[in-house]
Amino acid sequence: MVVVNSIENGIVIDHIRVGNGLKVLEKLGIDTTKNTVALIMNASSGKHERKDIIKIENSEWIDLTALGLLDHTATVNIIQNHVITKKIKLSLPERVVDVIKCKNPRCVTSVEPSIPHIFHLVDPKTEEYRCEYCDEIIKV
Ligand SMILES: [Zn+2]
Numbered sequence: 001m002v003v004v005n006s007i008e009n010g011i012v013i014d015h016i017r018v019g020n021g022l023k024v025l026e027k028l029g030i031d032t033t034k035n036t037v038a039l040i041m042n043a044s045s046g047k048h049e050r051k052d053i054i055k056i057e058n059s060e061w062i063d064l065t066a067l068g069l070l071d072h073t074a075t076v077n078i079i080q081n082h083v084i085t086k087k088i089k090l091s092l093p094e095r096v097v098d099v100i101k102c103k104n105p106r107c108v109t110s111v112e113p114s115i116p117h118i119f120h121l122v123d124p125k126t127e128e129y130r131c132e133y134c135d136e137i138i139k140v
Contacts, residue, residue: 006055006082007055007057007079007082008057008079008081008082009057009058009079009080009081010035010055010056010057010058010059010060010079011055011056011059011060011062011076011077011078011079012053012054012055012056012076012077012079012084013053013054013055013056013062013067013074013075013076013077014051014053014074014075014076014077015045015051015053015073015074015075016051016052016053016054016071016074017051017052017071017073017074018041018042018050018051018052019041019052020052020070020071021039021040021041021052021053021054022039022041022052023070024052024054024067024070024071024074025037025039025054027070028062028063028067028070029063030054030056030059030062035056035057035058035059036056036057036058037054037055037056037057038053038054038055038057039052039053039054040052040053040054040055060078062076064076064088064090067090068090068091068092068093068124071090072090072091072092072093073090074090075087075088075089075090076088076090092121092124092127093121094120094121095118095119095120095121096118096119096121096129097116097117097118097119098116098117099117099119100117100119100129100138101117102117102119102131102133102134102136102138103136103138104131104134104136106134107131107133107134107136108133108134109131109133115133117131118131118132118133119131119132119138120132122137126139127139
């Protein structure tokens with residue numbers, strides 16, 4: 001069992017998909033010359049599961065949108081005085097299936113109920129998704 005709040009102040013990115021930690025660290029552009037950063041790879045998470053964890057000491061901000069795109073199943077814990085003061089659940093997957101429905105009445109998904117509703121993220125800033133079949137834009 002890894003103690004997630006073992007830093008005094010900072011950010012812990014928990015439940016990163018195993019093997020994804022290094023990529024997250026690189027893509028988030030976390031400054032390892034300014035902050036003390038720990039990457040814990042292949043930590044145990046429950047009985048049969050594994051995860052990566054990143055701990056960034058004395059940091060209060062990370063790019064949550066980028067992290068959401070990289071690994072939306074990760075969770076972000078803000079630590080103050082060894083205590084988790086905030087837990088952030090990520091969203092914005094790049095591709096979603098059967099979560100949002102296309103509003104275009106001429107779309108094949110409106111006509112044929114057995115077809116999965118597949119959407120792709122257009123722009124994380126505007127939270128818009130594009131229908132795979134008809135290019136209809138849906139704002140989430
Ligand atoms: Zn559609």
